[in-house]
Amino acid sequence: MTTPTSVFKNRIKQAIEQAQEKKLIGLVVYSTGSSLGFASRTHGYLRYLCDWDALNQSAVLILLPERDPILLVPSRSAKLFAKEIMWFDDIRAVPQDEFGREIVATLKPILTNAEKFGYIGLSETPASLYDVLREDLERIELIEANYIIDKLRIVKDDIAIDFHRRSAEICDAMFETLTREIRSGKMVYQIQADLEYTARYEGCEYASTFMSVGPVVDRPRYAKKECSQIPKEGDQFLLALFVLRDGHWGHAIRTGTVGKPNRAQQKAFELVLEMQDAALGRLSPGTNLDEVWKASEKVLSKYYPNARDLDWYRLKTGHSLGLDYSDPILSAVFPNPYAMGKKSNGQDAQDGSSIRILPGMLFELHPNIFIPGEATAAIGNMVLATETGHEILDRFPRELLVL
Secondary structure, three states: OOOOHHHHHHHHHHHHHHHHHOOOOOEEEEEEOHHHHHHOOOHHHHHHHHOOOOOOOEEEEEEOOOOOOEEEEOOHHHHHHHHHHOOOOOEEEOOHHHHHHHHHHHHHHHOOOOOEEEEEOHHHOOHHHHHHHHHHOOOOEEEEOHHHHHHHOOOOOHHHHHHHHHHHHHHHHHHHHHHHHOOOOOOHHHHHHHHHHHHHHOOOOEEEEEEEEEOOOOOOOOOHHHOOOOOOOOOEEEEEEEEEEOOEEEEEEEEEEOOOOOHHHHHHHHHHHHHHHHHHHOOOOOOEOHHHHHHHHHHHHHHOOOHHHOOOOOOOOEEEOOOOOOOOOOHHHOOOHHHHOOOOHHHHHHOOOOOEOOOOOEEEEOOEEEEOOOEEEEOEEEEEEOOOOEEEOOOOOOOOEEO
16 A cells, blocks of 8 residues: 555645745755654654655755755665655755755755745754754744644545554554463563564554553553563553554554453553543544543543542543654643643633544544552553544454453
8 A cells, every 4th residue: 555646746735835825935844764653753744745764864855846855865775765766856865964064055046035944843853953054044034834734734634544544453463462472471571572573564664562560550661671570460461552654653552451350450441441431422523622631531530539639640641643653733732641730620621722623633542540559541542533423443442451
């Protein structure tokens, strides 16, 4: 399955038109490669515009009206590969520490004084690169322009949705791997390796997990040193999957027990399931997006009225999913629990977002609760807004897993 070149050409055309409406002469787009996984907030820009992945390095795309794109890549091997798959010819192998000077050399002859140029990807741009632009294009005003592409990425087209469905299927296969390996006698990090192998074998360019196992799961655990135990009877496990296939994210979370769950474990799971059902009940076109997380929060406050006052570990209720793990604009509507502090529900209402849900928006909803000394539970699903409501893309059962 591939995305037609016509789609990328149209996206670039839209981006340039949007830039011109804002009186910007053109756009410089900086993106990191897929190796940063969910730590990157710029990877999706080049994926969206031309499907380029710089892997463990970075790349720059220069967009100008009435001209073909210019792609800067950091090595000759990357240039040769880009030449094979890109529809435009101006692809330049430039050492990363020379990106700034190459951009200046490209733009300076065609720009006049007092013009404005859009810059995308500033948050991950090396200071040395940006300093060169500011110093050598001193009469050109660089305007941060992420929002131009961000707005175009809010609603996924049918092609993107098909890619995300495939990523969801890979998450399902990874959960199946877990059911086979949880009682294998392997250490947790070895089980994680099996899970990531499943994803890599299916063609994922990036795959990682957090897997927490113990009598009471206390937080997400990633590193070998904190994942060296062997799951045993009575343990809880919390597994989160992060996969990137053909640039499109898959993400899912499940909770379970090794053997029969105790009452605290069962109760925590039932609470989180109720939280997610409440959130799903508000996820339909026309609804204000902030109502989704608020519905989940309302359930939590029913059982724990002082939840915001408690020093408990908590993850966000959800975020948008797309070409970045946490896609821009929509993800900002879901607050970090630590940022909510002691706000009242009334204050939440005043802070509500006016973004309305549209068909084609894609979210990861993962309500969660970490009760110290008792139990933990989380459920995470890829949820697509549809014309009539919503669809959960990952199919592995949402129930408490008893393995």
